[in-house]
Each structure stands twice: as C-alpha cells, then as structure tokens.
Amino acid sequence: MTREFWINGVLALLLLAAPFIALAFGESFYVTLATRVAILALAAVGLNLALGLGGLVSFGHAAFFGIGGYAAGLLAAEGFTSMPVIWLIGAVVAGLVALATGAVSLRTSGVYFIMITLAFAQMIYYFVISWPTLGGEDGLSLALRNEFPFVNTLKPLDFFLIAYGLLLLALFIFARLRAARFGAALEGARQNETRLASLGIEVFPVRLWAFVLSAMITSVAGALYADLNRFVSPSMLSWHMSGELIVIVLLGGVGRLFGPVAGAAVFVLLEFALGGLTEHWQFFLGLILLGTVLFARGGLLALFAGKAHHG
Amino acid sequence: MAEPVLALVRLAKSFGALKVTDGVSLDLRPGEVHALIGPNGAGKSTLIHQIAGSIRPDAGAIHFLGHDVGQLSVAKRARLGLARSFQVSSLLLDFSALRNVMLALQARQGSSFRFWRPVMRDKALTDRAMAMLERVGLAARADIAAGALSHGERRRLEIAVALGLEPKAFLLDEPMAGMGPEGSKELTRFLDGLRQEAPILLVEHDMDAVFALADRISVLFYGRIIASGSPAEIRADAEVRKAYLGEPQ
Numbered sequence: 001m002t003r004e005f006w007i008n009g010v011l012a013l014l015l016l017a018a019p020f021i022a023l024a025f026g027e028s029f030y031v032t033l034a035t036r037v038a039i040l041a042l043a044a045v046g047l048n049l050a051l052g053l054g055g056l057v058s059f060g061h062a063a064f065f066g067i068g069g070y071a072a073g074l075l076a077a078e079g080f081t082s083m084p085v086i087w088l089i090g091a092v093v094a095g096l097v098a099l100a101t102g103a104v105s106l107r108t109s110g111v112y113f114i115m116i117t118l119a120f121a122q123m124i125y126y127f128v129i130s131w132p133t134l135g136g137e138d139g140l141s142l143a144l145r146n147e148f149p150f151v152n153t154l155k156p157l158d159f160f161l162i163a164y165g166l167l168l169l170a171l172f173i174f175a176r177l178r179a180a181r182f183g184a185a186l187e188g189a190r191q192n193e194t195r196l197a198s199l200g201i202e203v204f205p206v207r208l209w210a211f212v213l214s215a216m217i218t219s220v221a222g223a224l225y226a227d228l229n230r231f232v233s234p235s236m237l238s239w240h241m242s243g244e245l246i247v248i249v250l251l252g253g254v255g256r257l258f259g260p261v262a263g264a265a266v267f268v269l270l271e272f273a274l275g276g277l278t279e280h281w282q283f284f285l286g287l288i289l290l291g292t293v294l295f296a297r298g299g300l301l302a303l304f305a306g307k308a309h310h311g
Numbered sequence: 312m313a314e315p316v317l318a319l320v321r322l323a324k325s326f327g328a329l330k331v332t333d334g335v336s337l338d339l340r341p342g343e344v345h346a347l348i349g350p351n352g353a354g355k356s357t358l359i360h361q362i363a364g365s366i367r368p369d370a371g372a373i374h375f376l377g378h379d380v381g382q383l384s385v386a387k388r389a390r391l392g393l394a395r396s397f398q399v400s401s402l403l404l405d406f407s408a409l410r411n412v413m414l415a416l417q418a419r420q421g422s423s424f425r426f427w428r429p430v431m432r433d434k435a436l437t438d439r440a441m442a443m444l445e446r447v448g449l450a451a452r453a454d455i456a457a458g459a460l461s462h463g464e465r466r467r468l469e470i471a472v473a474l475g476l477e478p479k480a481f482l483l484d485e486p487m488a489g490m491g492p493e494g495s496k497e498l499t500r501f502l503d504g505l506r507q508e509a510p511i512l513l514v515e516h517d518m519d520a521v522f523a524l525a526d527r528i529s530v531l532f533y534g535r536i537i538a539s540g541s542p543a544e545i546r547a548d549a550e551v552r553k554a555y556l557g558e559p560q
C-alpha cells in the first residue's frame with residue numbers, strides 16, 4: 001500500500017470522526033461545519049474529474065452546483081421532497097446542460113475554454129436572477145429539509161452521514177473511472193492530445209463524457225448544499241463559487257483522489273477560523289494558495305504523499 | 312507486383328507561395344522498407360503530416376488499403392492501421408512505459424468507453440503490452456514513467472507503442488534521431504525484422520541505416536521527388552549527388 005492510500009484513509013476517518021467528537025462535546029455547530037466540508041468536497045470531486053484527470057479548467061462549475069441547488073428548491077416547492085429523486089433530476093438536468101455547453105466549449109482549449117465555460121455559467125446566473133419563479137436575487141427558501149428514506153434529515157448527524165456517504169460513493173466512482181479504460185484515455189488526452197489521436201482515439205467524445213459526468217457529480221453536491229442551508233441562493237451559481245471549487249481542487253491536489261477532501265477541509269477551516277477574525281479572510285486564503293502553487297505544485301496531497309503515481 | 316498498401320497520388324501543399332509538397336507520388340508495397348530522404352527543409356515532415364492526417368493537402372489523393380483517406384481525421388487513419396512514430400518523442404510522460412503501450416492496445420482493441428473495469432487487471436492488455444516492451448528490450452523498465460526514461464529508451468518505447476497498434480503500415484519519422492551509434496545499429500536490426508509485420512515508410516537522416524534497411528529510396532528536394540529507386544540506383548544518381556549529397560559532378 002502506498003503512503004497516499006494511508007493518508008486517504010486517515011482523511012476519510014478524520015472527516016467521519018469530526019461530527020461524533022463534536023456531538024460528544026455538545027457542539028452541534030461543528031457537525032454543520034463537517035457537513036459543509038463533505039458537500040464542498042463532493043462538488044470538488046466532480047470538478048476534479050474534468051480538471052484533474054482531463055486537464056479541463058472549467059471556470060463554470062458553479063452552474064452545475066447551482067442547478068442541483070435549484071432542483072432541490074423548486075422540486076421541494078412542488079411537493080417532491082425525496083432526496084434521491086431530486087438528486088437524479090438535478091443530475092440529469094446538469095448533465096444535459098453540460099452536454100450542450102461542453103459540446104461547444106470543448107472545441108476550444110486553454111484560456112478560451114476557461115472563458116467560454118465562465119460565459120455559459122454567467123448566462124445561467126443572469127437568467128436565474130431575472131426569473132421571478134426562481135426567486136430572482138432573493139433565491140428560494142426550503143421550509144424543511146427534503147427527505148431520505150429511514151432518516152431524519154433535520155438531525156445534523158443524520159444529514160452529515162448522507163453527505164458523507166455520497167462523498168465516499170463519488171470518490172469510489174472517481175477511482176474506478178480513473179483506473180478504467182475511460183480514465184486512461186482521459187488522462188492520456190490531458191498529457192498529449194496529438195498522441196491520443198495518432199493512436200486512433202478521438203479526444204473530443206472522451207472529454208465530453210468526462211465533462212458531463214463531472215457536472216452530474218457537482219450537481220448532487222449542489223442539491224445537498226441547498227438542503228444544508230435550507231436556502232438556495234443565486235450566489236451558488238456565481239463565478240465566485242466556480243473559483244472556490246477550483247481553489248479547493250488546487251489546494252488539495254489536482255487529479256488526486258482525496259485532493260478535494262483535503263482542499264475542502266482546509267478551505268472550510270480557514271473560512272471559519274479566519275472568517276471569525278476578519279471579513280477579509282480570503283486575503284489569507286490567497287496567500288496560502290500562492291504558497292501552494294509556488295512550493296507544493298501538487299497541493300497538500302503531494303506535500304504529504306509525494307508525487308502522483310500512475311501505475 | 313503486389314498492390315501497394317499506401318499510395319500518394321500527385322499530392323500538393325503550399326504554405327503561401329512556398330510549395331512544400333509539389334506533386335508527390337509515392338507508394339509503399341507489402342514487406343518493404345521505403346526510405347524517404349532529403350535535406351532539411353525538403354518537406355519530409357510536412358509530407359508525413361499529410362499522410363498521418365494532421366495537415367490537409369491542397370490537392371492529390373492518399374490511398375491506404377484501398378480507402379481514400381485524404382479527408383479522414385488522424386484518429387480514423389490510425390484506426391485503419393496507420394501507425395506513426397514521432398520525430399520528437401511524443402509519449403504520455405506521466406504514464407509508465409507499460410501504460411503507454413497499454414493505451415495503444417486499448418485503442419487497437421476497441422472502445423475507450425469502458426468506465427468500470429480497471430485496466431491494470433485486464434490481462435489481455437497488460438500481458439500483451441509487456442510482450443511488446445520485451446521485444447524492444449524495455450521489459451525491465453515497464454513501471455518507470457516515460458518522463459523518467461532516457462532518450463534512447465523513449466525512442467524504443469515509441470516503437471513499442473507503434474507495435475501495439477498492430478498496424479498495416481508504419482510511418483517512422485526519424486526513429487534514429489539522437490541515438491548513439493550503438494543504439495542506431497541495434498534499432499536498424501530491429502526495424503529490419505519489422506518489415507515482415509508491416510511495410511515501413513522511413514524518414515531518416517542516418518544514411519547508414521537508410522542504405523542498410525531500404526528496399527527503395529525516394530529523394531525529396533524542395534517538395535519534389537527528384538529520384539526514386541533501389542539503394543544502388545540512388546547512390547549512382549548524379550542529380551541526387553548534386554542536390555542532396557552535395558558532391559560536385
């Protein structure tokens with residue numbers, strides 16, 4: 001077993017233990033914090049599929065995060081309160097939007113790809129805030145959390161376990177995809193597009209599939225985020241959100257299985273610890289990100305587990 | 312005479328006023344090594360690009376195994392069985408030597424749209440890839456990332472990747488580039504055996520290798536084929552000596 005394997009295990013256990021320890025000390029607020037880590041990590045696992053494995057720097061993943069959120073808000077308002085149904089519908093819609101926008105954006109690369117994904121996400125953002133049914137700038141409130149079979153989702157620990165379970169599931173899917181033929185083609189395309197073509201593999205459909213799957217995972221995180229806050233804000237769709245997801249992936253380690261988990265944990269802890277001291281906490285986040293990019297290219301995972309190993 | 316595997320018919324390509332490919336006709340028959348030589352700037356690379364599909368010719372046709380492939384993408388031509396090696400090693404540097412070859416096998420065997428089964432547990436891929444690495448003498452380096460291999464090893468890995476495609480024709484662009492004399496000799500011997508599997512269109516500057524391997528040689532000079540024939544004929548050709556070998560008459 002590699003060192004990364006053990007570090008991943010420790011990260012998974014720490015995140016699982018955190019809410020139980022918090023409850024033992026009667027600090028249920030920290031359960032919410034841990035849930036936030038799990039949800040942002042889940043969203044970032046989605047992005048990591050496109051960004052980490054595929055090298056596709058999507059600056060528009062907030063769109064998919066928001067689509068998941070609005071699916072939860074709108075469906076709840078219509079009386080569809082089953083979480084799995086909401087996740088499924090949100091993921092299908094996000095997948096279709098990714099299919100359409102990806103089909104256009106993936107014709108470009110580099111800075112153009114970044115800009116065009118941003119443009120699509122901003123279009124969706126402005127569409128939503130100008131549409132009264134979607135709550136406009138005020139967003140949507142959820143009276144109660146949506147429902148999950150046999151679980152009381154209003155209990156913080158139960159809701160955490162749902163988010164945590166989905167995070168593990170997404171990590172498992174990510175690991176399988178990466179190890180499968182699809183992942184080999186996707187990672188190959190990131191490293192050398194010309195080589196892939198000369199082997200006879202068309203790069204475009206591989207990337208498009210990755211983009212769609214990536215969007216679907218991120219949308220589920222969006223639905224959970226809406227349930228966590230019992231509120232859907234248009235800010236879920238804003239470019240800040242897209243940026244935060246990229247920051248989380250970069251901090252944790254691009255393309256590393258548990259990179260998003262480490263990144264989300266650091267992000268949320270910083271936001272909490274420094275956010276209490278100053279509202280300009282993102283200044284310090286910027287410094288840390290700068291340090292990561294300059295001195296630990298592969299993010300926290302590379303710092304502790306060494307260079308990525310590709311079998 | 313056997314039907315040629317690959318045939319270029321009056322291929323033409325200009326960049327602005329510069330005719331880089333000027334009515335080139337050339338073919339590759341089963342079992343042969345056809346060497347394409349010419350001074351720097353003769354248009355060899357541009358020609359290779361047109362055959363592989365990364366540059367579209369302005370006029371003329373490219374026939375491969377009876378298909379007109381002139382309008383097909385690089386990937387489609389590769390799937391028909393045209394394997395290209397690159398002048399500058401073009402490997403997946405993060406992947407191990409083994410995975411570089413495995414990806415070629417994966418491309419050959421079919422779909423990359425399998426989302427669940429880990430490739431490293433796919434014996435059909437790993438065993439065959441290992442066999443390819445053994446053939447080029449890289450078996451002991453299978454787990455090393457391509458980026459950490461030496462130059463000579465990368466050149467050999469390029470060949471192993473091309474082998475993995477089980478091609479109907481090899482398009483080798485300066486396979487000897489940057490190799491020491493020992494490495495070149497070894498690779499020459501290897502390529503000599505390779506022609507049995509598929510014919511080779513060989514672009515090469517190493518004249519020892521060219522004259523040792525080639526059944527036929529074509530000389531490209533400013534976009535035109537100025538001579539084509541057996542090694543002996545080419546060696547004796549006055550125009551070639553003047554234009555290419557730079558010798559006074």
